[in-house]
Amino acid sequence: MRDDKELVESFLGPIRECAEYRPAFGHSDSAGVDLQGFLDLYGGDLFYAWIGLDTPLVYAAHKAAGGLTSVYRQIGVGTERLLRDIMKDALGLSSEQTSWKYEYSKGGGKKGVHVLDAKIAFDDLAESRRTVFREWLSSTGPIVGLSNKKRERIEGVVFEIRQGYKSADSKRQNADVRFGMSAYQEGLLPTLLILSRQVSETVVERYRRDNMAVLTGTLADDARTSTFAFFKHVVGYDLVAFFERNSVAIKCEVRKIVQGLLGADQ
Structure with missing residues (x-):
């Protein structure tokens, strides 16, 4: 199992990129203005x-707005890397074993x-651990309206990992539902893992x-509805304890990055 230092780096690495953010002002091919x-x-x-x-006040406003959007996006990337690394190590899985993708039609023959x-x-x-996962699947089935017959065909779980999900964007929802349908075709339970409580209840109910x-x-x-409980009881890793142990270090870096985005000194 990777130690805390390596896992913290998995999470913070993508977020550090935001420290260099500069607004583009239409110059998308540049490193920013x-x-x-x-x-x-x-x-x-x-x-x-x-x-x-x-x-400079207008520049600072653009830098703060775009920079914070970038921070949230990179927190999502860090969250994805962190949770995947933990699952691989805790369950003894390789990168190949944890990889999954599917092909879909974009229209126009593409x-x-x-x-x-x-x-x-x-x-x-x-x-x-297989027994633990199958028991979790059995208890989760009724929440997602999974019939016994359909549940018996499930041989694994595939995850979309998010830091939060406040948006009710229809394009993203349609992509997620498409992913869900494709997962079931492969005998996999489609699952969204979200670390924040900032989620759209309307979207959750639809999914x-x-x-x-x-x-x-x-x-x-409740491992059926809580990401933290799922990791503790099903994956076998205490994610809450990890964040509690490392909160000071993570918070210090994130706040330093956010503070840097609030000024016009670039």
Whole structure:
């Protein structure tokens, strides 16, 4: 099992990239525009200069807004890496064993590939842990409306991992439902693992109606609905204890990055 230092690095590595964030202002092929570049750009735009937008305050606002969006996105990447690393180590699985993807039609004769965040096939598990997963599946079935006949065909779980899910974006929902249908075709239970409690209840209810398991960051001791309880009782790793042990170090780095995004000093 990787030690805490390695797991913290799995989580923080992607987030550190946000420290270098600069708003692009339409220059998508660049590394972003610094403060002087912004002042030249907006100062040279007669309309924006006339109405007073050529100021460091506007640059700072753009940097903070875009930077925070980037932070949330990279927290999602860090969350995905962390949980996948823990599952691999705790369950003795390889990268190949935890990989899963499917092909779908994009229309116009084109095909797309959706790569999921992690997969656990029951046959890849040690017997004792396999029993735990099958018991979890049996108890989760009624929550997601899974019939006994359909449950008997399930031979594993495939995960989409998120840090939170506040958006009710229809495009993302449709992609998730498509993933769920594809997972069932392969005999896998589609499961969303979410670390935060910041989720859209409307989306959660829809996914469960579509026979998808959804676990969130609640501390309720219920492995059917709580990501933390699932890791403790099913995966066999205390995720709450990990974050409690490392909260000070993680918090220090994240806040330093956020603080840097609030200024116009680039």
